[in-house]
Amino acid sequence: MTNETIDPMGTAASAPPRAGARAWGALVVLMLPVLLVSIDITALNFALPAIATSLQPSATQQLWIIDAYSLVLAALLVAMGNLGDRIGRRKLLLIGATGFAAFSALAAFAPTAELLIAARAAIGFFGATLMPSTLALLRTIFLDRRQRRLAVAIWATAFSVGSAAGPVVGGVLLAHFHWGSIFLIAVPVLLPLLLLAPLLVDESRDPAPGPIDPIGIALSMLALGGLAAGIKELAAGGLDPIGIGLIVLAALAGWQFVRRMRRVAQPMLDVGLFRVPQFSGALLVNLLSVIALTGFLFFVTQHLQLVEGMAVLDAALVLVPGVLVMIASGLLVVRIVRSVDPGVVVVIALGSSLAAYGMLAVLGEQVTIVGIAVAFAMLGLGIGAAETISNDLILSAVPPAKAGAASALSETAYEFGAVLGTTLLGGLLTAVYRATLVVPAGSDGAMAQAARETLGGAVAATEGAGAAGERLLEAARTAFDHGVIATSISGAVLMLLAMLVAWRSLRGSGD
Incomplete structure (x- = not known):
């Protein structure tokens, strides 16, 4: 059997080489930062009550403790993806x-909310x-399409x-240790990466990256960071x-960035990619899916602990x-899309997520712990x-040489x-909570x-306050559940929008 495929013109072409054991070992190593970064985002939700008791942040500071990391990270992703294409993706990975x-170790011992926010920004x-x-390294390691899809x-x-596991990891740690343990897990997770990546992961970069574009980098940071902060x-x-x-600043910076990318000979980002329905549609589905996931975890983790009164580990x-x-x-979807159109699969799958939010919206205050587990x-x-x-x-x-920029856009989403x-979703929850809270006389x-x-x-305030405290706490829990209903309706709308995007842009994108 020859290692050949037939191209669309009917001529023989060499099939891309298949990856071996070393490549799959590299995948395991590259999963470590993926797990860590995603755990870092959602484990913090479970730690918020403990942090609130210890550092006493305001409601705005609580959101900043969560968002400082993501805001800085989002502002820099395109610039860092471009930097990795230039200096080497493995080198940038090790520095990061x-x-x-x-x-992360410094954040674990932050004595004030302000210092914790600053540390979170540095981590971002x-x-x-x-x-x-x-993700860019995966694009260059796995050249065979089916192997890459599995990777x-x-x-x-x-x-x-x-x-999803972030709250579980957080629950286990918070049941036995100080809230700072949420951040300390970065050290044992990243040590194997620093030791094994030089052995298993080959360096890769754009062979013809062009000159550094400091103006383009600055505009991308202003656009992404300004939008997130705004x-x-x-x-x-x-x-x-x-x-x-x-x-307004973000919009102006984004407009200038697009104009610049269209004018320069070797742009750091090919904005023409956004005219490809498969690319732009996949980015939007990615964005909407993550909004739904993180928004769900934001309010459910608080509901289980503060409304249901569950211990952090049980929650x-x-x-x-x-x-x-x-x-x-x-994992199973990899096999399914071999015979079913990927866009159709996404639409059907997201229908399940739509039903999850719809169930919470309908059940409202009557939702049970089992109902929450089923919805998740x-x-x-x-x-x-x-x-x-x-x-x-x-x-x-995208071609392999531009994998860093494409990966950066995926991570930006x-x-x-x-x-x-x-x-x-968290802001909506807070707004409804405050609007519907009726403080007992x-x-x-x-x-x-x-x-x-x-x-x-x-x-925290009503602990040990007797009957008056119990009445106030019950009113607060009722107001919180009103916020959950409003948030669930919004989540259902987002999932419906994601289904429409997938139906229009992702159908016909299979092998």
């Missing part, structure tokens, strides 16, 4: 892993070097599972001048079935399949999804003020 581990800087490097499926599954500001403070100004275990479903979905499994079924297929289609749409999941003023900030503040 070292910095990520060092600042180095995190921006990790994710584009891992990307495993990679995407690690990403989705890390996001959305967060508007979600937290309403239509204030700062938020509007940031959005984490409720999500385990969903994690297992997400693993199975991400339904959500995971759709997200696992959608993430695998969308990432594979993004990589397949993921990180913006993480920002929007906590900022928009006779409540202590300080307790009432704490309850108006967050449900976590209500729990």
Whole structure:
């Protein structure tokens, strides 16, 4: 049997070489930062009550503790993807892993909310070097399309599972250790990467990267960072001048960036890719899927602990079935798309995620712990399949030399999804909570003020406060569940939109 395929013109062409054992070992190594970064985002949700008790952040600071990492990371992803194409993706990966581990250790012992936010921003800087490097290296390691699809499926599954398993890991750690242990896990995870990557992962870069474009890099940072910060500001403070100004700045920077990329001879990002339906549609499905996942975890982790009153580890275990479903979905979809159109598969899978949000919206305050577990499994079924297929289609749409830039865009979609999941859905939850909270007559003023900030503040303030505290806490829990209903309706709308995008842009994108 010859190692040949037939190209569309009917002539024989050499088939791309198939990867061997060393390549699959490299995949295992490259999964480590994927797991870590995704765990880092969602494990923190479970740690928020403990951090709130220890550092006493305001409601805005709580959102910043989560979002500082994602905001910085999102602003730098395109620039770092381009840098990896130039200096070497493996080299950038090793630099990022070292910095990520060092600042994670500092965050673990932050004495104030302000210092924790600063450490999270530094972690985001180095995190921006990790994710584009891992996905771009897969594009150059696995040249055979079917092998690459399986490798990307495993990679995407690690990403989705890390996001879903983050609360479980967080629950186990918080049940036995200080909240800083959430950040310390970076050190043992990244040490094997630093030791094994030089042995198993070959260096790769763009063979003809062109000159460095500092103006283009600055414009990309202003556009992405300004957009993320502006959305967060508007979600937290309403239509204030700062938020509007940031959005306008981001729009102007983005416009200038696109103009520059069209004019320069060797652009750092080929904006023409966005005219390819497969590429732009896969990016949007990726974005909407992650918004749905992180938004769900943001409110469900708080509901289980602060409304249901579950211990952190018990609450984490409720999500385990969903994690297992997400693993199975991400891997099984690789076989399914060999015979079924990828776009159709994504639409059907996301229908399960739509049903999950719809179930929570309908059940409302009557939702049970079992109902939450089932809803998360339904959500995971759709997200696992959608993430695998969308990432594979993004990589397949570009030549290997531009894998870093394409990977950076894929990760930008993921990180913006993480920002929007906590900022928009979390901001909506907070707004509804505050609007519907009815403070019982006779409540202590300080307790009432704490309850108006967050449900976590209500729990902490009413502890040991007797009957008056119990009445205030019950009112706060009811208001929180009203916010969950509104957020669930919004999540269902997002999933419906993702299904429409997949139906219009991803059909016909199979082998």
